[in-house]
Amino acid sequence: MRKFSIPLAVCATAVLFACSQQASDAQDQETAEAPAQDEAALPEPGGSESLPSMMRATGDLLGGDGNTIGSVNLIEGPNGILMEVSIDAGGLTPGWHAIHMHQTGDCSDTGSYTASGGHVGKVDGGHGLLNPAGPEPGDLPNLYAFEDGSVHFETFTDLVSLSDVMDEDGGAIIIHEGRDDHLSQPIGGAGGRVACAVVN
Missing domain, CATH: 1.20.5 (Single alpha-helices involved in coiled-coils or other helix-helix interfaces)
Known part of the structure; x- marks a missing residue:
């Protein structure tokens, strides 16, 4: 074998x-x-196809004399609003300033800007990020103006949505002459309103 x-x-x-x-x-x-794959049909990495659709609102910031000094941009994400504020040189006095979201989209009363109403979601005794009884939905951290009066500010809040700000009578962003101590009532000792933006 x-x-x-x-x-x-x-x-x-x-x-x-x-x-x-x-x-x-x-x-x-x-x-x-096998048919060749069309490379043109493939989405670009990081392209707009991968970004969720987000609500946005913008507005021109008016100074005490009614002239435009900058802009506000609001972008709503899944968990809150990203706010961007840009102000030209000379727009504000140098230093810290309170900034709040207000109930009414009206900046027609140049200088006083009281037509914008109170804070969004105003609660008696509830103002202030450091307040045990607060904060109110319209409360925000202070922004800082550089020596030339310009501002480049970005912050995020999960206290409010764009639908809360932009209801039937609209909404406004107000900047005050001084800083917010985040505790005193009703506006943290921030003083008068020096800038206003209707957001839409």
Whole structure:
């Protein structure tokens, strides 16, 4: 029986080679028949296709004389609002200033800006980010004006949504002459209103 072992091994090798060759040919045929993928149809990484649709609101900031001194941009995310404030040089006095969201979209009474009403979600005794009884939805951190009076400010709040700010009578962003101590009533000792923006 030993004299047949070599021919049998050769036959087995030939069979295996033939099977392997057939599988390789079939794979090559499938590759050739598969349609080429259109690269233009693929979304770009980080492109707009991957970004969720977000509500936005903008407004021009008016100074005490009614002239435009800057802008406000509100972007609503899944958990709150991102606020961006940009003010030109000379727009504010240098230093800290309170900024709040107000109930009414009206900046027509130049200088006083009381037509914008009270804070969004005003609660008696509830003003202030440090207030145990607060804060009110319209409360925000102070912004800082540089020595030239310009401002580049960004903050986030989860106390309010754009639908709360932009209800039937609209909404406004008010900047005060002084800083908010986040505790005193009714506006944290921030003083008069020196800038106003209707957001829409």
